[in-house]
Amino acid sequence: MAPLLGCALTVVLAVGGACRRIPEEPMKLERNMLTVTNTSSSDWANVEIWVNTYFRVTAASVPAGGRFQAPLDTFVAGFGQRFDVHRTPVKDLRLTARLPDGSPLEIKKQNGGLAGALGGKR
Numbered sequence: 001m002a003p004l005l006g007c008a009l010t011v012v013l014a015v016g017g018a019c020r021r022i023p024e025e026p027m028k029l030e031r032n033m034l035t036v037t038n039t040s041s042s043d044w045a046n047v048e049i050w051v052n053t054y055f056r057v058t059a060a061s062v063p064a065g066g067r068f069q070a071p072l073d074t075f076v077a078g079f080g081q082r083f084d085v086h087r088t089p090v091k092d093l094r095l096t097a098r099l100p101d102g103s104p105l106e107i108k109k110q111n112g113g114l115a116g117a118l119g120g121k122r
Contacts (some may be wrong), residue, residue: 044097
């Protein structure tokens, strides 16, 4: 009877573990595409996303539960230079926005999360 109980317990643990939901990252970089996901219950306004502190893309807002996507080659520096994903490694990725109450929001993707995001070591 004990082996049967062990098998049942294993099945319950396996099924229970499969139901666990992994929280989604607010900024996800896959090859040339950046996806921003607002998992909060507040809208984000005046959104600015910066790559390597020089290249920027903006969005008027990202609603609560919404997403925003931008290819990396749409990021532009102050003098109009475009980000070249084939020549420049992504070392810094951050987002700034305003919450409905006017307070600032800043999200910075840790460098460890950027390693290999573009399909290879840099």
